[in-house]
Amino acid sequence: MSDLLKTTAEQRARKVVLRLEKIDRIFNQGPDQLEILKSVDLEIHQGEIVALVGPSGAGKSTLLQIAGLLEKPDGGLVSIGGKRSTDLSDLARTEMRRSHIGFVYQYHHxxxxxxxxxxVVMPQMIKGLKRAEAEERGLELLRCLGLEKRGDHRPARLSGGEQQRVAIARALANV
Ligand SMILES: Nc1ncnc2c1ncn2[C@@H]1O[C@H](COP(=O)(O)OP(=O)(O)O)[C@@H](O)[C@H]1O
Ligand SMILES: [Mg+2]
Structure with a gap:
């Protein structure tokens, strides 16, 4: 127990990588206003692994889309790596996503x-990495995920689990 508490205290002392402050999200559905997120605060520290758990429809995907800069909240602030993202231009938000955030979706995309x-390498090349450099990292990630012999397969020639692992490699290429 004390070990667990110690880890938590250590993590708290680490840098905050994601901060959500008083996030509101309201959807207009016909005459109804659905207040899905109301003044949500969240801090995630470097090295922390966090699971967002709740019933279907609770607002988990909505919160992740806001934290991942895919959507804007109706109120509140999102900061990533100490930088306030809520006020950034669309282009700056795209650049922030490209260089700091990795997404693994339910569907592999x-x-x-x-x-x-x-x-795996395409987002890295769009970001400006040379092909050889991006491929070296991409091959290393595919190897780590047990896909060293699948690099030249198109997605249709991979199993569902392998497709997901390629999507994980693509998300990790940023880290
Ligand atoms: N674009 C939208 N317009 C109206 N209501 C929406 C929209 N997106 C999500 N919702 C509603 O917001 C609630 C939360 O959705 P979501 O964040 O996808 O839930 P979760 O991921 O926790 O299952 C749901 O009840 C959903 O119907
Ligand atoms: Mg969801």
Whole structure:
């Protein structure tokens, strides 16, 4: 127990990588106003692994889309790495997503016309990495995920689990 508490205290002392302050999200549905998120505060520290748990419809995806800068809240502040993201231009938000955030969706969203390796390296190349550099990192990630022999497969020639692992490699390429 004391070990657990110690870890938590250590984590608290670490840098805050994501901060949500008083986040509101309201959806207009016909005559109804649905207050899905109301003044939500959240702090995530470097190295922390956090699971967001709640019943279906509670607002988990809505919160993740706001934290991941895919959507804007109706009120409140989002800061990533100490930088306030809520006021950034759309282009700056896109750049922040590209260089600091990795997404693994429920559906893999791999590009069907490209190989597993190309799917992993493409966001890195768009970010400005040279192909050889991006491929070296991409191959290392595929190897870590047990996919060293699947780099040249298109998504349709991978199993469902393998497709998900390629999507995980793509998300981790940023880290
Ligand atoms: N664009 C939208 N317009 C209206 N209501 C929405 C919209 N998006 C989500 N909702 C509602 O917000 C609630 C939370 O959705 P969501 O964040 O996807 O839940 P969770 O991921 O926790 O299952 C749901 O009740 C859903 O119907
Ligand atoms: Mg959801």
């Amino acid at each position: 791999l590009l069907p016309e490209f190989s597993a390796l190309e799917n």
